[in-house]
Amino acid sequence: MDALLSIRKLQKKFDQRQLLNIENLSIAVAQAYVLTGSNGSGKSTLMRILAGLESADTAEVKFLGEAVSLSPYPRVMRDAIVYVHQHPVMFSTSVADNIAYGLTVRGVPKNIIAEKVEEAIAWAGIAHLRKSIPTYLSGGEKQRVALARARVLEPKLLLLDEPTANLDGAAREQVIALIPTLVGEGRSVIMACHDRDLIALPGVQRLKLRDGTLEVKEINLPH
């Protein structure tokens, strides 16, 4: 089967520094990846390039088997890829409104939005927060709202920037538990992280950035 996304010869410079020099990156359908590397190695920048939030200097890209250019960022990728920021920005309305927002923008009919939002809320285990104002949520609750808001758009690829940073205990475990369910639905996930438990998740493949190049490691064995 074709990869969901394949990239060759991706290069990115900031000032005089060659930050990324990636020969090959292939993202399979329904596969989770962790993107590791020391602070400043370029993890966020790579994910931002994949999401169309940052430009690459050069890149040969295929999405679902079709060659595409990243500049301008193609519609087919914008519709299929969602980036979730480490500190998600939310409107000061309700949690439910925040989750509905992307669907409203896409012109989805109201009754369908209501159905999809309820389903996403149940998936993320945040039914009790439906009417809460996101500003007052804990870090873990906010991250689950952000994941529900991303998933409701039915993306093929989710890019999660440090999804468990600053979380511990149950909050962290609740976020980690959502990742395999995304993959089970046929989505691919790339997570930039330093979290050992995420890195060790069964079935996850590790990608390591070092001096701008990408090392592709083995897929973790199932437990």
Ligand SMILES: Nc1ncnc2c1ncn2[C@@H]1O[C@H](COP(=O)(O)OP(=O)(O)OP(=O)(O)O)[C@@H](O)[C@H]1O
């Ligand atoms: N817009 C920009 N202009 C100039 N330099 C930038 C820009 N964005 C990022 N950088 C630099 O690129 C490098 C990589 O940053 P990036 O945020 O991608 O790293 P990271 O691996 O995600 O780091 P961390 O683990 O600390 O989050 C850093 O040195 C950063 O200062």
